Amino acid sequence: MKIPTLLSLFAACFVAGSANIEENVGQFFSSGHTNNWAVLVCTSRFWFNYRHVANTLSVYRSVKRLGIPDSHIVLMLADDMACNHRNPKPATVFSHKNMELNVYGDDVEVDYRGYEVTVENFLRVLTGRLPPSTPRSKRLLSDDRSNILIYLTGHGGNGFLKFQDSEEISNVELADAFEQMWQKRRYNELLFIIDTCQGASMYERFYSPNLMALASSQVGEDSLSHQPDLAIGVHLMDRYTFYLLEFLEDIHPASKANMNDLFKVCPKSQCVSTPGHRTDLFLRDPGSVLITDFFGSVRKVEITTETISLTDPIKQVEEIAVHGEQEKETYSYVDQLPVSEIIHQKPKQKDWHPPDGFILGLWTLILLVFFKSYGAKHLKHIF
């Protein structure tokens, strides 16, 4: 009596186990993306905005650690803090006082730097309307199966974000840019994080599908910075990104944490401002979206089950080598410097130019004064 029940229990376990495996397979493909991109932008310059560069670099570090390669990250930093002459510790950007974590690292690849970070370039990267001479590392080559993470930080206000202290991007332009990306199917899902004052105003105008947005503060609130470092002399990070970095440090590529955990980062007690999020345009339930869907790059993998049997012998490629040798040309450098002239120092013959404007003006002035003072009728006395 007991044995059949035990057997049936075992059978049920097996069935459940195999169903679980099938579910895993299904979940593998449920997110619908095959590659990940990240666009990380810091929009403010000057030394006292150190914290914005540190914000962006800490997100960059997390994203790289979780697997997104540099070829899929577009990093835009408006100013150089690591090599700023006011930095007492050159080649470092710290995110925590007591200099615990250097987010600048050894292998930072900045794609847009300094004055290249403009509203125009940012919108060009998003919509893909770059001049043909732009190198591959400066392009966002996403397709309809890419999940993109966009992180903006800097100074902002109600409905705009300030770039480089001289121009602004408005929330309408940003929403239109995302709509153009959707029209051209340049993303599968997009996560938009913004850490500025009144950040929630920037995602108010979104209207394209599959967008999820997080902001560090609501309209009317300011985002505050975390703590200053007395040795460096500036505030090192903003509160929201500081706690975000703390949260992300616990995530590893195989982690199953989901977006609901991300929404809980930095409650009002820690952040002083109220972080907000917007998920109404997103088709999936945020509880089923993994953090690594956007911050990491977990590849979908399929086992190759079929092979093709090839039996032809390999053709030797020697004939091409023979021809190549016959056609080899000898190359030589063109003279880089006019060595003969430098050595012999022959003076160059200068061509005669008519007198310059200044000389002409000077002579006209002198003649005028001369004739004014002496009168024209005295001319015959002179000549």
Next chain:
Amino acid sequence: IIIGVPLWWRTTETYRAWLPVSQIQELANLELQLSADVEVVFARGTVTPEQQKKIPLTLSQDDEHVVDEDTSLRYRYETRYRTATIMEEDALNQPTAAEADLSLHMLSESPCGSLVVYVVPESTSLLPEDVEVYIGQRRTALLRIGTQMRVGRTLDQLLDHLEPRIKKLLQLMSFSHTDITAALSDRVRLSPGNKESIADSMRAFKSSPGYEITFSLLNPDPKSHRLHWDIEGAVQTFIQPLLTKLEPLANFSIDSQILYYAMLGVNPRFDNSHNAYTLNADSLAHVINPVEARLGSNAASSNPVLNFLLYVPDANHSPLYIQDRKKQQVPSNAFHSPRWGGIMVYNVNSFYGPDVAFPVDININMAKVMGVFLAQLRLLLGVQSSTPPPGFLVAPCGSSGLADWELDRLMWSRSVENIATATTTITSLAQLLDQIGNIVINDNIAQQVSSAVTSLQLAVAELESGNLGFALQYSKEAILASERAFFDPSLLHLLYFPDDQKFAIYIPLFLPMCVPILLSLLKIASEVRQRRRDKQTKTD
């Protein structure tokens, strides 16, 4: 006002070249017709003499499907029935189906996009027992007539009997509704069907004018293994024929590299039961990322890159096997990632004994490696390898790696995909330019748009008439022109002026001028009123 207002209008106008908006709107409503020519040839013994009198015969059949409110598809099959010629009969007398296929191909070559089905009698020895249909490497298929067919049936009943199998054959060899709707995914966001169709649509690269293929050999242990691979010869012999056959679809550029001291990102575990190191399926997903950072790419274009990696495990971790989810060893020892490429693990520990002086010279068997890579390349480029229905036998693809009918299928779905993408691009561009009145439309953009529209119309027309090669070519031109127009750098709209900003600009200019004008107008009005009152009092 007469001079000023037109002057102000002209100077604040933006230059917008003319766009064929009406034609674009026509294109927004896409009605595609795909035509395929089918020839059904009856061999001796399949038809009675009186049935034979009514053949040759031509029938055409239409299948209409409405995908959504803007898109509808119509499939047209033009079927011609005839009897076999003497030479075809001789060809069908060959011992095996493969040889029959070859000799039939020698007789006549079917044009791109068409099919020939040979109906062979029940008792034929060409097909094995339980196989009804044999699909050859070119564009021919052999169909065994059923046992119900005996003397006395009419031609119509014969045709009715054959029709469902021919239809299934057509769906396999030409186009099926699921394939075409998957190709339309740019236009139509259908709710996903089963998991297999999602996986299929995610796996293949989207249609692109060119692809870059990179073969990399990863040698983490150069101290133990000195690897030699004849990649140039292997590519020339095995990969190049496939790429030459795929030339109407896209350009391909191939390069190769060898990376030393490149490790996989995961540590393989030693499995005592197999006496080898194993990588299980879950950890495979994390293998690719650390390697990808080191791969680099020398691609100067924006074409998608396919990476094929050959990993030779180091001597301490040999042999290394990949396990699938059921803990079985994978015979090909390879896996691929959708839209990225493939990785194969090649164990070399069997080539040398335990007491050998390191480093060992090893020649890699390129035929085996390229067999795997070719299969992965086929999958990634969109050649679907769906399992055939029961009773169907598919011939293995030839030395070029691609059967002709597979190429036709790919060409059909790519043409439809290109047309769908180009129409969405053009219509969204027209909508964008219409909505934002401030964008300047240069002449070259207008020219690209016009050429895209003409190419699209030509492509749709060629698809209707069944010229697959031309349809693909026009669709490629259309997509190139539309992408160039859409992504032109000059179309960036940075002139977002909210209304209050417009007021803020104009009021300080016009308000001071308006004040004296307004006052004088009031004065004129009061004078006229005064004069009229005076006139009235005068007349009184």
